[in-house]
Structures are given as structure tokens and as C-alpha cells.
Amino acid sequence: MSKGLEGNDNRGARELGAEEKVGWDEVTQGVVLHSFVGESKNAAFLKPEERVYNDFNSYTATVASWRIIKPIYNRDICIDCQNCWVWCPDTSIISRDKQMLGIDYDHCKGCGVCVEVCPTNPKSLLMFNEAADNDAELENWPVKEKKAK
Amino acid sequence: MAKEFELNEVEVWDGNYAASQALRQAQIDVVAAYPITPSTPIVEGYGAYVANGYVDGEFVMVESEHGAMSGCVGAAAAGGRVATATSSQGFALMTEVLYQASGMRLPIVMTVVNRALASPLNVRGDHSDMYLGRDSGWIQIDAFNAQEAYDLALCAFRIGEHLDVRLPVMMHQDGFTTSHKAQNVYPLKDSIAYEFIGKYIPVDDMLDFSRPVTHGAQTEEDWHYEHKAKQHKALMDSRTVIDDVFADFKELTGREYKRVESYMMEDAEVALVLLGSSVETAVLAAKQLREEEGLKVGVVAPRCFRPFPYDLVRDALDVSSLKAVCCLDKSAPGGAMGALFNEVSAAAYSTKARPMMTNYVYGLGGRDFAVDEAKRIMKEQKAHADAGHITTDIQQFSGLRGPKLGFFKTRRD
Amino acid sequence: MTEIRWHSRAGQGAVTGAKGLGSVVATTGKQVQAYALYGSAKRGAAMNAYNRIDDEPITNQETKMFPDFVFVIDPALAFSDDITKNDKPDTQYIITTHLSKEDLIAQIPALQDKADRTYVVDCMQISLDTIGRAMPNTPILGAFMKISKMYELDFFLENMKKVLAKFPQKIIDANMDAITRAYNEVK
Numbered sequence: 001m002s003k004g005l006e007g008n009d010n011r012g013a014r015e016l017g018a019e020e021k022v023g024w025d026e027v028t029q030g031v032v033l034h035s036f037v038g039e040s041k042n043a044a045f046l047k048p049e050e051r052v053y054n055d056f057n058s059y060t061a062t063v064a065s066w067r068i069i070k071p072i073y074n075r076d077i078c079i080d081c082q083n084c085w086v087w088c089p090d091t092s093i094i095s096r097d098k099q100m101l102g103i104d105y106d107h108c109k110g111c112g113v114c115v116e117v118c119p120t121n122p123k124s125l126l127m128f129n130e131a132a133d134n135d136a137e138l139e140n141w142p143v144k145e146k147k148a149k
Numbered sequence: 150m151a152k153e154f155e156l157n158e159v160e161v162w163d164g165n166y167a168a169s170q171a172l173r174q175a176q177i178d179v180v181a182a183y184p185i186t187p188s189t190p191i192v193e194g195y196g197a198y199v200a201n202g203y204v205d206g207e208f209v210m211v212e213s214e215h216g217a218m219s220g221c222v223g224a225a226a227a228g229g230r231v232a233t234a235t236s237s238q239g240f241a242l243m244t245e246v247l248y249q250a251s252g253m254r255l256p257i258v259m260t261v262v263n264r265a266l267a268s269p270l271n272v273r274g275d276h277s278d279m280y281l282g283r284d285s286g287w288i289q290i291d292a293f294n295a296q297e298a299y300d301l302a303l304c305a306f307r308i309g310e311h312l313d314v315r316l317p318v319m320m321h322q323d324g325f326t327t328s329h330k331a332q333n334v335y336p337l338k339d340s341i342a343y344e345f346i347g348k349y350i351p352v353d354d355m356l357d358f359s360r361p362v363t364h365g366a367q368t369e370e371d372w373h374y375e376h377k378a379k380q381h382k383a384l385m386d387s388r389t390v391i392d393d394v395f396a397d398f399k400e401l402t403g404r405e406y407k408r409v410e411s412y413m414m415e416d417a418e419v420a421l422v423l424l425g426s427s428v429e430t431a432v433l434a435a436k437q438l439r440e441e442e443g444l445k446v447g448v449v450a451p452r453c454f455r456p457f458p459y460d461l462v463r464d465a466l467d468v469s470s471l472k473a474v475c476c477l478d479k480s481a482p483g484g485a486m487g488a489l490f491n492e493v494s495a496a497a498y499s500t501k502a503r504p505m506m507t508n509y510v511y512g513l514g515g516r517d518f519a520v521d522e523a524k525r526i527m528k529e530q531k532a533h534a535d536a537g538h539i540t541t542d543i544q545q546f547s548g549l550r551g552p553k554l555g556f557f558k559t560r561r562d
Numbered sequence: 563m564t565e566i567r568w569h570s571r572a573g574q575g576a577v578t579g580a581k582g583l584g585s586v587v588a589t590t591g592k593q594v595q596a597y598a599l600y601g602s603a604k605r606g607a608a609m610n611a612y613n614r615i616d617d618e619p620i621t622n623q624e625t626k627m628f629p630d631f632v633f634v635i636d637p638a639l640a641f642s643d644d645i646t647k648n649d650k651p652d653t654q655y656i657i658t659t660h661l662s663k664e665d666l667i668a669q670i671p672a673l674q675d676k677a678d679r680t681y682v683v684d685c686m687q688i689s690l691d692t693i694g695r696a697m698p699n700t701p702i703l704g705a706f707m708k709i710s711k712m713y714e715l716d717f718f719l720e721n722m723k724k725v726l727a728k729f730p731q732k733i734i735d736a737n738m739d740a741i742t743r744a745y746n747e748v749k
């Protein structure tokens with residue numbers, strides 16, 4: 001452990017789930033970080049939640065606390081165009097078989113890009129304060145904007 | 150005309166801001182620079198002075214650090230006062246051009262904010278980049294805090310541009326520990342700072358059309374060696390100019406700098422030799438150990454890393470009571486003893502006392518250097534002194550997790 | 563030597579606050595250090611800022627400190643950060659929260675035996691009311707002046723005005739209100 005050393009406190013490690021900091025004899029050769037624990041030949045055919053990610057894989061870390069605003073997703077309007085999935089810089093749009101399912105709030109950093117690229121009217125994704133209640137906001141979703149002539 | 154910048158008698162500046170203010174006061178003709186953590190604020194700050202009318206010179210945006218140093222070389226050969234700033238990977242990318250700058254005898258000033266070199270990628274401070282520059286033919290001066298980053302940046306122009314020197318100068322400070330830590334800084338007024346540095350005197354400038362010159366000529370076995378020898382002599386001889394500039398600076402400000410700083414060495418039995426911001430921590434540790442345990446500890450810090458002050462390091466260590474000296478290197482030595490250890494040992498070899506010499510690698514990638522750790526290392530030196538021989542491996546690692554790592558022992562029969 | 567550790571999120575102004583405090587202190591002839599340690603330099607990520615204040619030049623360049631004061635300027639960090647790290651028997655805690663001191667301490671095991679040296683003040687609400695956005699960095703200094711008695715409030719306000727001089731008058735006034743309110747409201 002990093003006893004008495006402030007240079008690298010444990011905060012980042014805790015977020016990554018790697019609290020035990022090992023010594024020089026145990027770190028990997030060449031700073032490689034293995035994505036999965038053990039054998040992982042079929043990882044490509046598994047959904048993320050079924051894979052055995054390593055502690056150092058960012059999938060196991062959450063950065064939810066960094067977010068100040070968050071996107072909320074409205075299934076009723078969405079046309080499954082996949083724009084948000086393509087553009088999200090943090091792969092935080094969950095989509096299966098070309099169907100948009102929602103937002104991965106553990107990894108979404110609240111940048112708002114998905115909202116920008118959503119083509120529906122009204123948008124199927126909108127940004128709200130982090131503390132906003134999803135159900136309440138979905139109740140009050142804006143209605144279609146008429147194009148001004 | 151550049152506007153004057155209102156400064157208070159005491160400011161709270163970090164090392165980056167202090168260096169950028171010194172660059173502004175030097176009224177540089179051309180700054181060509183590329184941003185990189187942790188020296189970015191120097192470039193950023195300077196850009197703001199240009200935009201706000203505090204600087205008359207040019208700020209040249211380039212595509213890389215290689216481009217930055219190339220731009221500096223061109224502008225300096227043209228006859229301008231030139232400066233830049235960089236760190237780490239940027240420094241590494243410049244390396245090819247660093248040798249050109251010194252070989253062409255162009256007095257460029259570069260404020261380097263020391264940072265680790267990848268891999269692993271790391272933005273924190275260690276001395277890897279400073280060490281990378283040690284054979285490049287530049288003068289290398291080391292600031293231990295923000296005030297010194299300001300003072301020594303001013304001195305750097307005077308030293309490099311001196312007609313007997315005409316060599317580029319790096320002014321180093323530690324990434325984050327100095328560059329991002331605000332402390333009390335007592336700046337000079339613009340006019341006084343500029344007067345101290347003086348007007349730039351071009352030498353063999355390409356823009357002097359009455360005397361056209363070629364810069365950067367090729368030489369093979371018939372000429373190369375002589376030019377390199379002449380350059381080396383200029384670097385060695387810069388020692389007296391550095392001393393003179395420091396003396397003038399003391400007269401102006403009361404703040405004293407030496408090519409080798411030494412603290413409490415008069416009666417020291419053990420000593421630490423190190424560079425950068427850790428010097429201050431080590432001096433604090435030594436004072437505390439003297440008070441708490443009566444241990445006679447001293448600290449020696451080469452302020453001038455190049456030209457290496459072999460003479461003054463020897464003088465500092467030529468203390469009859471001195472028994473054990475530990476040199477601390479803040480750069481991964483890559484299969485050798487630390488560079489500071491090697492160079493200081495060479496100087497110590499010619500002292501009468503010939504103290505026992507050991508080496509610690511420490512602080513890599515910004516690992517914190519604690520007062521307590523400094524004390525522990527000092528006490529370990531005392532143990533060597535008491536035992537009459539080195540009781541540990543000669544090269545060890547401070548603040549490293551994992552089993553004890555060490556190399557080489559003194560041969561004892 | 564007085565040592566202060568700030569617990570903040572990047573973007574909440576802890577570094578500006580630490581430097582602001584440093585600038586005020588420096589004008590009174592004291593020596594200061596103000597620095598920060600980022601885990602990840604992204605807005606919203608937890609970070610620490612630090613101050614050292616002394617009458618003599620400060621040469622300790624070690625990052626770690628054993629703080630005399632801990633400022634927690636983000637309410638959530640009181641729960642998620644190790645705020646009592648390197649604690650001394652007389653370390654004092656000034657924590658931004660909307661909770662009462664009792665309710666806060668009841669929820670933070672590490673503070674159980676430290677009620678007599680824990681202080682609360684709602685710098686978030688104060689800054690929203692006065693400055694118009696969540697900027698807890700200046701009000702916390704008002705609370706600090708009350709607890710530490712380092713300077714008289716008026717003296718501190720006067721000097722802080724100079725530090726903020728480059729801002730529009732409206733913002734300076736709002737900050738003065740925020741500092742004064744926190745000074746009066748800290749419990």
C-alpha cells in the first residue's frame with residue numbers, strides 16, 4: 001500500500017476497484033492492462049454485463065459523480081436511428097440489436113452530445129440537472145415544436 | 150512600446166507564472182512554443198501578454214516542439230532574443246534541435262518544467278527530461294521554488310547572451326511541485342528587470358546584410374572535433390560568467406545564488422546531494438535532525454547541472470568530518486548508477502575525506518518526497534558512518550512499493 | 563505553521579480559493595503555499611487543494627500534510643472522501659452541508675469523536691443566494707476567519723477585495739456578502 005505517500009492517493013484506485021496497490025514485482029510487464037480476468041476468447045460474443053472485466057478495465061470504474069447534468073431518454077419518441085450510439089464519446093448509450101435501450105449512467109459524463117445529434121422532434125434525449133427525477137421529467141416531456149413559417 | 154505591467158512588492162505566484170513574467174520582462178523578439186503539461190501555463194501566460202500589449206515581440210505558433218525549437222534556432226540565427234518553454238515528451242521531441250542550437254552557439258533561453266518521460270505516460274514531475282538534456286551542450290540551471298524560477302529565468306538571459314558564452318540556457322523547475330505551487334514571490338519592476346538583463350547584442354546575425362553569413366554548416370572529420378572542443382570549452386568557461394551574473398543579481402536584489410548551494414556542511418558528518426524542489430525538503434529535514442537528534446547532517450545541491458560544477462561540488466564535500474554521502478537521482482537511471490551519483494562521486498574522489506558514496510533513486514513520476522523519508526535516508530548514512538562501511542546496497546530505491554530493491558555492494562574481505 | 567487541506571471537485575474553485583487566501587495572507591507579511599493535487603483533471607472529479615501559512619519562508623515541498631484545518635466544500639465529499647486522513651488530535655473541520663452538525667456527524671463515522679472540532683456551514687446555498695451559482699470557495703474562507711480568528715472579518719474583506727479586483731464590482735460585492743454570511747452562519 002501507499003503508506004505515508006500522498007502523491008498517489010487511493011481515490012482513483014477506489015473508483016477503479018483496485019484498492020490494493022501492488023509493488024514493483026507484481027505490476028505487469030510493459031504497463032499492459034489486461035481487459036478481462038483469465039481466458040476470454042469468446043468475449044466478443046458476450047454482452048458487456050456478462051464479461052468478466054478486470055479491475056483495471058474502465059468498464060468496472062464509475063465516473064457518475066463527475067457529472068453535473070445528465071441525459072434522460074424517452075423511449076416513446078425514439079425512432080432507434082442509432083445516432084446517439086454512434087456519437088456518444090463514452091460508449092454510454094446501451095443498444096441491442098439496433099434498438100436503443102437507455103443510458104449507462106455509470107460511464108456517462110453528461111457531455112450532451114447524444115442530445116445534440118438526436119433527430120426527433122421533440123428530442124428523445126434531453127439534458128437535466130443531475131438531481132432531476134427521471135420519471136417526473138418524462139411526465140413533463142416537451143411537445144413537438146412547430147416549425148415557424 | 151510594450152505596456153508596463155503593474156506588480157506588487159509581493160505576489161503569490163506559482164513557478165509557471167513566475168517564469169512567464171520573467172520572459173515578459175526580458176522583452177523577447179521571438180517566442181516559438183508548443184504547449185505541454187505542466188509547462189503550458191508559461192506559454193499561455195506569454196501569449197496573453199502578447200495579446201494584451203505587454204510584449205512587442207512575436208509569438209510564433211508551431212506544429213510541434215521540434216518545430217518550436219527549429220523556429221527558435223532560425224530566429225536566434227537571424228539575430229533576435231529568443232525563448233521558449235517545454236516539458237517531458239515535448240523536450241524529447243526537441244532533442245535533435247537542442248544539439249543544433251548549442252552547436253550553432255545560439256543563446257536561446259528555455260524554461261523547462263521537469264516531468265517524467267513515458268512509458269508509462271505520466272504528467273508529474275521528475276528529472277527524466279532534465280537528464281535527457283545533459284549532453285546537449287546547453288547550460289542547465291535549476292530552480293528549487295517559484296521565486297527562483299523567476300530570478301533564474303532573468304539570469305539565464307544574461308548568462309547565455311554574454312559575449313564570452315553565447316550558449317543556450319535551460320532554466321529548470323519541478324513539474325507541479327514548483328510549477329503549480331503558488332508561493333510568495335518578490336518580483337522586480339519591469340524597467341529594473343530589463344535593465345538587469347540588458348539589450349540584446351546580435352552576433353553574426355543573418356539579418357545583418359552588410360556581413361552575410363552561413364549558419365549550420367557541415368563539417369566532417371577534418372573540422373568537427375575542433376568545433377566541438379571549442380564549444381565544450383565555452384561551456385566550461387561559462388562558470389565564471391555564471392558566478393558574475395549571480396553576484397550582480399545579489400547586488401540588485403539581495404538574493405544570493407551559487408553554482409553549488411551547500412547547507413550546514415561546515416561540520417557535517419553525513420550529507421545528501423540532490424536537485425530541484427526536494428532540496429528544500431531535505432534542508433528542512435536536516436535542520437530538524439540536527440535539533441532533534443544532534444545528527445550533523447548537511448545538504449549539497451548543484452544549482453548548475455551543466456556545466457557540472459565539479460570544482461565546487463568537491464569544495465562542498467571537502468570537509469574533514471564528512472563520512473557518508475548519499476546522492477539522490479530523480480530519474481530512472483536505465484541500467485546504471487544515477488547520473489548525479491556518478492558525477493558527484495567523481496568529485497568526492499578528489500577530496501581528502503573521501504566519504505562513502507551511496508545512491509538513491511526517488512520521486513519518479515511525481516512520487517512524493519517526504520520530510521520523514523529524507524530523515525530516514527540521513528540516518529542510514531549515519532549508520533554507514535558509524536559502521537565504517539556501507540551497510541546497504543550502494544544503489545537503493547526510496548518510496549518504492551514491493552520487496553526491497555538494490556544493487557551492488559562494497560567489496561569487503 | 564498552519565496547514566489547510568481542501569476537499570473539492572475540480573471546477574468548484576478550491577485552487578482559486580487557496581490562492582486567494584494565500585494572496586491575502588501574503589499582504590500581511592506572512593509566507594504561504596497554495597497548491598493542488600488532482601486525481602484526474604476533469605471537471606467534477608474529486609481533488610485536494612492545500613495551503614501552508616507561516617511567519618518564516620516555507621521550504622517544505624512535501625505534498626502530504628497533517629492539516630490543522632480541513633475544508634470540505636462539496637457536500638457529497640464529506641461522505642465519499644477520506645476527510646480525516648492524516649488527522650491530528652486538534653484538526654478542525656469546516657464542512658459545507660445543508661445538514662445540522664448533529665445530523666452530519668451521525669452519518670459520518672470518522673467524525674464521531676470530533677464533534678467539538680467540527681463546524682458546518684452551507685456554502686452551497688450561500689453562494690447560490692449571493693453569487694448566483696454554486697461557488698463555495700470564497701464563503702468557506704469567511705467561515706475559516708470565524709473559526710481560526712486569523713484576521714478580523716473587516717480586514718479580511720478589505721484585502722479579499724483587492725485580490726478580486728479584476729472582477730466586475732457586482733461579483734466582488736456578491737463575494738463579500740457570501741464571506742460575511744458564512745462568517746455569521748458557521749456553527
Ligand code: SF4
Nearest residue numbers: 088108109111112114
Ligand atoms: S451525455 Fe454524453 S456521455 Fe452521456 S450518454 Fe450522452 S453523449 Fe454519452
Ligand code: SF4
Nearest residue numbers: 078079081082084118
Ligand atoms: S438519437 Fe434519438 S432517436 Fe436516435 S436512437 Fe438515439 S435517442 Fe433514439
